[in-house]
Amino acid sequence: MARKSKSASPRNSGNGSTAAPAAKRRSAAADTAPEASAAAPGQPEPSAEPGVVSNVCVYCGSGPGAKPVYAEAARALGASFAAHGIGLVYGGGGLGLMGEVARATLAAGGRVTGIIPKFLTEKEHMLTDVNELIVTEDMHVRKRLMFERSDAFVALPGGIGTLEELVEQLTWSQLGRHTKPIVVANIDGFWEPFLKLLAHMRDDQFIRNGLNVRFIVVDSAEAIVPAIRAAAAPPSSRVADAALTTHF
Numbered sequence: 670m671a672r673k674s675k676s677a678s679p680r681n682s683g684n685g686s687t688a689a690p691a692a693k694r695r696s697a698a699a700d701t702a703p704e705a706s707a708a709a710p711g712q713p714e715p716s717a718e719p720g721v722v723s724n725v726c727v728y729c730g731s732g733p734g735a736k737p738v739y740a741e742a743a744r745a746l747g748a749s750f751a752a753h754g755i756g757l758v759y760g761g762g763g764l765g766l767m768g769e770v771a772r773a774t775l776a777a778g779g780r781v782t783g784i785i786p787k788f789l790t791e792k793e794h795m796l797t798d799v800n801e802l803i804v805t806e807d808m809h810v811r812k813r814l815m816f817e818r819s820d821a822f823v824a825l826p827g828g829i830g831t832l833e834e835l836v837e838q839l840t841w842s843q844l845g846r847h848t849k850p851i852v853v854a855n856i857d858g859f860w861e862p863f864l865k866l867l868a869h870m871r872d873d874q875f876i877r878n879g880l881n882v883r884f885i886v887v888d889s890a891e892a893i894v895p896a897i898r899a900a901a902a903p904p905s906s907r908v909a910d911a912a913l914t915t916h917f
Contacts, residue, residue: 722901724756726819728834729766730827731793739826740769742856745890747773753894758819761785762793766825771796782818786811821850821897826859843882850900851884852893
């Protein structure tokens with residue numbers, strides 16, 4: 670179990686906010702012990718109730734990107750989560766698209782869990798007015814907790830970190846380590862070069878039969894929650910949609 674942090678009060682997040690009394694701030698240092706992991710990487714996660722989506726992990730940039738449409742999509746996604754009673758799990762920062770999706774979720778009355786490694790708390794302006802804030806010792810614990818606490822994953826536009834997190838989930842899915850839905854939010858065509866790279870890998874037979882990469886591609890923030898719910902539904906009630914599901 671994670672324990673309460675004994676560190677000093679959080680610093681100002683950079684947007685004028687300070688730690689809200691209601692926010693739960695914890696340290697995940699104790700979670701580094703192998704026996705503390707309920708679903709460590711390399712092990713299949715415990716079976717969740719089919720069709721239930723309580724929390725969704727969002728990977729996205731700590732910068733705003735060059736196009737306003739990226740931030741608009743992040744805000745729309747946060748509002749959608751709140752409207753559907755879905756909690757946001759994200760990297761804990763207050764900058765860029767990370768801050769946009771978290772603040773939009775909170776502003777619409779939704780719940781937010783931020784998970785951030787200690788060394789990034791100042792660099793990424795840790796957002797303190799979330800419902801739950803977990804400060805970890807390193808990136809590995811952060812990513813494991815984000816995985817364990819989420820029923821699905823969404824990749825908005827972002828940089829190297831976003832790409833790495835998305836590819837990790839795709840890899841675990843490909844190797845049969847989890848079956849949680851993965852959504853690539855191709856806002857304004859942002860992920861087209863990545864999709865072409867995967868197609869190239871398939872054409873050159875590095876992604877081959879039996880090692881398929883399954884994920885969902887959507888073009889708008891509004892399509893994300895419906896796509897996740899459709900993918901998480903029990904097989905008997907699932908409707909195939911070639912426009913949404915990509916198989917490599």
